[in-house]
Amino acid sequence: xxxxxxxxxxxxxxxxxxxxxxxxxxxxxxxxxxxxxxxxxxxxxxxxxxxxxxxxxxxxxxxxxxxxxxxxxxxxxxxxxxxxxxxxxxxxxxxxxxxxxxxxxxxxxxxxxxxxxxxxxxxxxxxxxxxxxxxxxxxxxxxxxxxxxxxxxxxxxxxxxxxxxxxxxxxxxxxxxxxxxxxxxxxxxxxxxxxxxxxxxxxx
Amino acid sequence: xxxxxxxxxxxxxxxxxxxxxxxxxxxxxxxxxxxxxxxxxxxxxxxxxxxxxxxxxxxxxxxxxxxxxxxxxxxxxxxxxxxxxxxxxxxxxxxxxxxxxxxxxxxxxxxxxxxxxxxxxxxxxxxxxxxxxxxxxxxxxxxxxxxxxxxxxxxxxxxxxxxxxxxxxxxxxxxxxxxxxxxxxxxxxxxxxxxxxxxxxxxx
DNA sequence: CGCGGTTTTGAGTTCTATCAATAATTGTGG
DNA sequence: CCACAATTATTGATAGAACTCAAAACCGCG
Numbered sequence: 001x002x003x004x005x006x007x008x009x010x011x012x013x014x015x016x017x018x019x020x021x022x023x024x025x026x027x028x029x030x031x032x033x034x035x036x037x038x039x040x041x042x043x044x045x046x047x048x049x050x051x052x053x054x055x056x057x058x059x060x061x062x063x064x065x066x067x068x069x070x071x072x073x074x075x076x077x078x079x080x081x082x083x084x085x086x087x088x089x090x091x092x093x094x095x096x097x098x099x100x101x102x103x104x105x106x107x108x109x110x111x112x113x114x115x116x117x118x119x120x121x122x123x124x125x126x127x128x129x130x131x132x133x134x135x136x137x138x139x140x141x142x143x144x145x146x147x148x149x150x151x152x153x154x155x156x157x158x159x160x161x162x163x164x165x166x167x168x169x170x171x172x173x174x175x176x177x178x179x180x181x182x183x184x185x186x187x188x189x190x191x192x193x194x195x196x197x198x199x200x201x202x203x204x
Numbered sequence: 205x206x207x208x209x210x211x212x213x214x215x216x217x218x219x220x221x222x223x224x225x226x227x228x229x230x231x232x233x234x235x236x237x238x239x240x241x242x243x244x245x246x247x248x249x250x251x252x253x254x255x256x257x258x259x260x261x262x263x264x265x266x267x268x269x270x271x272x273x274x275x276x277x278x279x280x281x282x283x284x285x286x287x288x289x290x291x292x293x294x295x296x297x298x299x300x301x302x303x304x305x306x307x308x309x310x311x312x313x314x315x316x317x318x319x320x321x322x323x324x325x326x327x328x329x330x331x332x333x334x335x336x337x338x339x340x341x342x343x344x345x346x347x348x349x350x351x352x353x354x355x356x357x358x359x360x361x362x363x364x365x366x367x368x369x370x371x372x373x374x375x376x377x378x379x380x381x382x383x384x385x386x387x388x389x390x391x392x393x394x395x396x397x398x399x400x401x402x403x404x405x406x407x408x
Numbered sequence: 409c410g411c412g413g414t415t416t417t418g419a420g421t422t423c424t425a426t427c428a429a430t431a432a433t434t435g436t437g438g
Numbered sequence: 439c440c441a442c443a444a445t446t447a448t449t450g451a452t453a454g455a456a457c458t459c460a461a462a463a464c465c466g467c468g
Contacts, residue, residue, distance in 0.1 A: 024303055027392055032307050046303075049289070049296030054303070078285060085253070091295050092253030098302045099228055099250075099258070103236050105309035106353030110424065141447060149310030151425050156448050172433080172447085188231055314456065345415065355457055360416050376415085376465085 018063020115187035222267020319391035
């Protein structure tokens with residue numbers, strides 16, 4: 001564990017290799033997964049103001065983490081406007097990512113959520129020079145389900161379905177995206193909004 | 205409308221009287237409601253880094269809004285560390301509020317969501333010296349449902365149910381909280397986690 | 409008073425959670 | 439290294455929560 005919710009903030013962190021998840025204490029025992037962090041991504045921004053961590057950060061696998069001591073950073077920031085701006089920028093990026101999650105949790109159904117999750121991961125891997133179509137999930141199905149607000153079984157079923165539909169090739173934690181276009185379309189607004197016809201006896 | 209998503213950020217705003225909602229463009233035409241702002245609460249923080257608004261802000265009723273020009277503010281902040289810190293603090297508060305919403309949308313069912321929403325409003329009114337038990341909702345059922353990730357009909361039914369259960373007294377937009385304790389308990393982790401028994405023929 | 413909009417209520421359907429059981433994988437000690 | 443236990447993942451059956459469609463009730467307003 002990198003740090004725990006509530007601890008005094010001694011440093012910020014950047015993932016060098018491996019991956020990290022951040023969690024907040026949920027309602028009933030189980031904590032809520034709030035984000036996954038891949039190489040190059042900064043962790044702990046949310047605690048800057050309170051001088052204590054707002055999340056708990058756990059590594060998902062053997063990882064190399066770069067530690068940025070907090071005090072020197074803020075002191076430097078007071079004299080370096082560019083650094084100051086960069087910190088704002090990172091904070092604000094976090095905020096916008098969370099807004100995306102609000103949209104996902106509030107308006108998307110299960111398949112859209114998983115598709116969004118996978119496309120997002122894909123893009124982030126791609127941005128780091130890694131393969132955008134073939135990667136391994138460092139987090140468990142359980143973590144994914146928690147993050148996406150679904151049941152583990154739903155995630156499992158969706159992986160099976162996506163594979164059956166030729167969107168993915170899934171082998172345990174190894175993912176290969178076969179049809180990124182369809183996946184992306186599925187993740188956002190489907191061109192044809194699910195034309196659900198019930199009351200089918202009322203057809204004209 | 206106060207400002208629109210994407211516009212250059214000219215000022216931050218603080219609600220003096222009335223109320224405001226912020227929205228982001230959703231997937232299918234309809235935009236997603238991301239927050240409601242009551243008197244005393246600051247709007248527009250999310251855009252600080254990009255120098256442009258990340259949300260659209262719409263007033264919900266006749267309101268008095270205080271405008272804080274952006275440039276002077278940031279310039280002042282570079283020389284006033286206390287102001288700088290205050291800005292971080294507000295940004296970070298926004299972040300934590302959103303985390304709460306992630307929890308709500310990801311793990312709570314409909315009744316818990318509405319109960320959370322009402323207790324939150326109640327507390328915020330109370331903090332401003334207004335009645336915490338009796339207030340009027342400035343937003344439509346539709347806005348509430350959008351914000352909470354539910355259907356309008358569900359909101360309506362829940363208001364009816366809460367009233368039938370003696371939790372609230374609802375008259376159109378007038379709300380009177382009759383049992384704030386029960387409401388609060390409902391909003392978080394119920395003491396007895398919903399003991400749903402299906403397969404009831406298997407009872408011992 | 410009649411009209412558009414919002415809210416409420418009702419009926420039926422769908423999606424996803426839950427329960428249950430099995431299979432696959434990982435970890436552990438002999 | 440293998441057998442066993444323990445976790446994690448998959449698959450199936452069922453139930454329940456919430457959505458959709460539909461229509462009525464209610465409200466504000468010209």
